[in-house]
Amino acid sequence: MxxxxxxxxxxxxxxxxxxxxxxxxxxxxxxxxxxxxxxxxxxxxxxxxxxxxxxxxxxxxxxxxxxxxxxxxxxxxxxxxxxxxxxxxxxxxxxxxxxxxxxxxxxxxxxxxxxxxxxxxxxxxxxxxxxxxxxxxxAIPVVYGLRESLAGDKITAVLGIVNGTTNYILDEMATRGLSFETALAQAQELGYAEADPTADVDGHDAAAKAAILASLAFHTRVSIEDVPVTGIRSITAEDMAEARDSGHVIKLLAVARRTVTDGTEGISVRVHPALLPAAHPLAAVHGAFNAVVVEAESAGRLMFYGQGAGxxxxxxxxxxxxxxxxxxxxxGGHAPRESTYAELPLHGPATTAARSQIKLRLADRPGTLAAVAGVFGEEGVSIDSVRQQRADDGVASITIVSDVATEAALDRTVARLAEEPSVHEVISVTRVEGA
Amino acid sequence: MxxxxxxxxxxxxxxxxxxxxxxxxxxxxxxxxxxxxxxxxxxxxxxxxxxxxxxxxxxxxxxxxxxxxxxxxxxxxxxxxxxxxxxxxxxxxxxxxxxxxxxxxxxxxxxxxxxxxxxxxxxxxxxxxxxxxxxxxxAIPVVYGLRESLAGDKITAVLGIVNGTTNYILDEMATRGLSFETALAQAQELGYAEADPTADVDGHDAAAKAAILASLAFHTRVSIEDVPVTGIRSITAEDMAEARDSGHVIKLLAVARRTVTDGTEGISVRVHPALLPAAHPLAAVHGAFNAVVVEAESAGRLMFYGQGAGxxxxxxxxxxxxxxxxxxxxxGGHAPRESTYAELPLHGPATTAARSQIKLRLADRPGTLAAVAGVFGEEGVSIDSVRQQRADDGVASITIVSDVATEAALDRTVARLAEEPSVHEVISVTRVEGA
Missing domain, CATH: 3.40.50.720 (NAD(P)-binding Rossmann-like Domain)
Known part of the structure; x- marks a missing residue:
């Protein structure tokens, strides 16, 4: 009663x-x-x-x-x-x-x-x-922001650093060159990470928040089960250093976007580590702080920043x-009710277009780069940039950033690269956001 | 009807x-x-x-x-x-x-x-x-933020870059070494500044916004006439370069703070150019963008960022x-009514404590620095840092950053420095915020 x-x-x-x-x-x-x-x-x-x-x-x-x-x-x-x-x-x-x-x-x-x-x-x-x-x-009033303050705009994307534990770990890796394991142990010692860090480092906490933010932003029901998740366990200190050398940082992002697939408007919601240009507002979010960038048709880019826990x-x-x-x-009056009128379909990663960075080790001899580039071309994935580093042992490391492509096309490309005789190893595939 | x-x-x-x-x-x-x-x-x-x-x-x-x-x-x-x-x-x-x-x-x-x-x-x-x-x-929902989303906290300070025109001008001066006049002319050409730029560059537009923000943050009536204003006309390219060398940027800030003067709680509201440490979140606000930092007892530091005009x-x-x-x-329901229950008194600049940077030209001979430091000491103003630059003509430039002191004490200090025989000129006095 x-x-x-x-x-x-x-x-x-x-x-x-x-x-x-x-x-x-x-x-x-x-x-x-x-x-x-x-x-x-x-x-x-x-x-x-x-x-x-x-x-x-x-x-x-x-x-x-x-x-x-x-x-x-x-x-x-x-x-x-x-x-x-x-x-x-x-x-x-x-x-x-x-x-x-x-x-x-x-x-x-x-x-x-x-x-x-x-x-x-x-x-x-x-x-x-x-x-x-x-x-x-x-403490960041982003639920208010999406539910009330931005009710007069059409939101096109929400990108958030919404888990302080992982941001602290990635920040320590980036600024002090720590390995994931060492940074995690340090976060646990300082009380920033739990004894069982799964919910944080595997991205499940961020995925719950991504579902809530996406529901509000797009007036569509999104459950945590709709959110594909990649955590940060596989990020290495070397990945961090290379990101810095190319003018990027790696952040664990909750990303929700309006998408168009085969002419159908929908949304894509994901949590994954992503390369962000150093000049992106989210790149400057350090330690256990949180921040959410909202991109809207009229307002343009907005950011809400503050303490995400405690x-x-x-x-x-x-x-x-x-x-x-x-x-x-x-x-009198009441809180806004659940708003689900848009009922946009969820577009899975396979049909969602994005940019990615692919790191390979391959034989350092003439023609191998052409073969690699050929695979990209045949799968319809354009290449934005290529950086090559030679080692003494006849093996080169190569970092390729793709243009916007569907993840399905990218997956096919990566699968075929792994079969290429001149490719020794596909080291990593990382999403690129905020470009 | x-x-x-x-x-x-x-x-x-x-x-x-x-x-x-x-x-x-x-x-x-x-x-x-x-x-x-x-x-x-x-x-x-x-x-x-x-x-x-x-x-x-x-x-x-x-x-x-x-x-x-x-x-x-x-x-x-x-x-x-x-x-x-x-x-x-x-x-x-x-x-x-x-x-x-x-x-x-x-x-x-x-x-x-x-x-x-x-x-x-x-x-x-x-x-x-x-x-x-x-x-x-x-587009930044800071009125919502202060009026509704932060109604469960005690706000201690609001610092805002709330005028895009002046931020654009200062940014061009800082990044491209332009003079105020050139940067203003450029802003006018691009349509960022009006033919009569007074409202922007003399800080009146920012003062109106400061009054509104302070009213909301502190549940107290603040009118534009309560807001002392200093604009950006006197900022030089040299000031900008020196700020950068000492790890700062100069921004035109709207500042509203809770203050305590002689044991009485009150508020201080001002608009003035201020030195901000390069690591402060407002230091990274470029071009015509706006941002408002809200500091609250429980929430800590929050920032709202986005396009301030257009x-x-x-x-x-x-x-x-x-x-x-x-x-x-x-x-049913309605917008929050005006909330003025706190009725905090406005503390003028004379009784408000702040940090300041004082630039002097003085005779380059033994004893002059001691004399200058003596004046600070006698007026009860502590010195935080001193940087001295020697010229060939027997004249030194000196930059002193004070500790927190009332503006009245600082004004007395500056007046006495101007009378010191060894001091050739008081070049500028600039507030330091965000430390």
Missing amino acids: STSATDGVVRVALLGCGTVGSQVVRLLREHGDDWTARSGAKLELVGIAVRDTATERDPWVPRELLTEDAEELVTRADVVVELIGGIEPARTLVLRALTSGATVVTGNKALLAAHGPELHAAAEAGDADLYYEAAVAG GAPTASAVLSDVVAAASHKVH | STSATDGVVRVALLGCGTVGSQVVRLLREHGDDWTARSGAKLELVGIAVRDTATERDPWVPRELLTEDAEELVTRADVVVELIGGIEPARTLVLRALTSGATVVTGNKALLAAHGPELHAAAEAGDADLYYEAAVAG GAPTASAVLSDVVAAASHKVH
Whole structure:
């Protein structure tokens, strides 16, 4: 049950009290007068659901509000802030809150990327609001940006550095010449990477965010299962050095674009490491920072930059959603509903055109480059640039950057190159973005 | 008279049909289905007020909608888009629209910075909404950012490059060694600067935007008359070269900060050229681009970057406001009202602490540096760094960067330096930001 807050009090329930949740509690207590002045509502924290009420908490967390009964807590709040993470029990609790008409504010990207349509349907059914600024890029208001501030434009592409862990690792590799393994170990030591780094380094966290951003940008349902992912494990210090020598950096990007395949408008959504020109705004995003570039038909190129994780920055995003929610409870109006009217088809990588860099080792003798170039030509893939480095042992390294081509054509090219007698090895294939 | 749009049609009136207005017309016509899907309303353009209906227009502007009677047009619209600019007749028309309950979307920074409180009061009286995303930094959604997306944080500073003309000029001076005069002439030739460049190069345009940003960030009324301004006319190519040699760039900044003077919390708002470290995110903002850095207690440093002017980018901001306005007309809710609850006092430059760079020419003989340093010490201004360059004629150039000090103390220091027998000339005093 949820009442509309006609008495000017909005009851807030917090689910989860980890790093972010604890900061939310602190901010609710420290700046209560500000939230009231800005929303017109007095925000009353009515309970904090945790797994174990006996666990030690930050000193500002009121013990009397702790409960292990999240299901009961949800029934007595106007706004439910879900910071448990993961699918269950978060999903059940959020669905229950929305169906009963309570506003939900969540930072749960995994839940949204896997079950977004179900959550939005529950919000619709309960005439409830769903906010999720904290789910993508921490404090950076890119969900607001796409959902509201850019509602008057046609977005053509979204490119984001949306995972701070991998950006930190790649940055350390680029600036200090570290191997992936050493940089990862260092990130783990500093607390930037988890003991099991899979979700970050294999790109799954970024893929969830890519799905959310693409859904908002293109008014089309995109689930995490629609997003092909390549992580950063195979990037070497040598790749980094070579990228720098050619005026590039390598970043793990979430990329969502409008595409046209065989005359059909659609979208392509991916996560992969990519070469970016050093002058691209995303190339200057260092350490654990996040940034999202939005390209729109009228606005041109916009960038949103800031801290993508951490207790206080993420709590800032949560609180902004809570203030907006409270304001709507008091003054009327609601959050934008799920917008899926465009229903654009997803174009898979095979039919999506992109530029790529292919690194080969091949015999250093006359005619081999011509043979390689011939393969590209026969598969209809134009070559943008070629750089060759000779070694003493009769083997040359060659770096080819293609023009825009479908990935299917590129895959065929690479497969045929691997069969060429003069080609010793296809070392790597990397996407090139932002040119 | 304005009706709430219960039939799902929202009547839009456009005042002014220049570069931006014409693009608004085009976007309303080209993407009407998108705006309907996103707002739930059919946007019907009911008229375009212009000074002279006989003037030639872009081919997509429907001649039958043109009228010279703006006052009459305003009475038959749900949403009035004001793109006339300047104070009158814009002020009278906007007030009339708001008082009658119509939503106003405006890009008029001069009007807002000079008469903001009056406009907001009219909106309150008419239970009407006032939107002005296009008034600051073109397509960059920084008004949304401050007014809504960051409502859950305490903003401590806003630093912006909000005038593309001056940024273009300074950039050309920095990268190509041009003088101010040559760079200005070039900007005029390319259409980036007006024939009368005063509003841009003397900082008045930036000051209007600074007032708007500070009002939003600090929930306090700030008018353009509260903003001390220094323009860029006195910046030389030599200043630029020296800034680069010391790892800085010179940018014209709008700066609004929370300050504490004699134990009282307040704010300081200014526009002036400033030295920025080359690694600061604003240092990489080139050409006619704009960017706004927001520093907040929880979120840390955020940056919004994009095109700050131009027909299509500014029209993108206008259309987003129109879509939001239409959505509220159909679904209920309204734009955030003016928020001035904090009522922080404005601290003038004299009491505001900042770092500065002072350039002097002085006699190159033993003891002069000690005398100069002595003046700083006696006025309580600490010195952060000193760089000295010797010339052959017995005169040395010296560049001193101060620690944080009040401007009053710095002014006294500079006045006394000018009186020192060994000091030939105080060449320049420049603020240092972003350190």
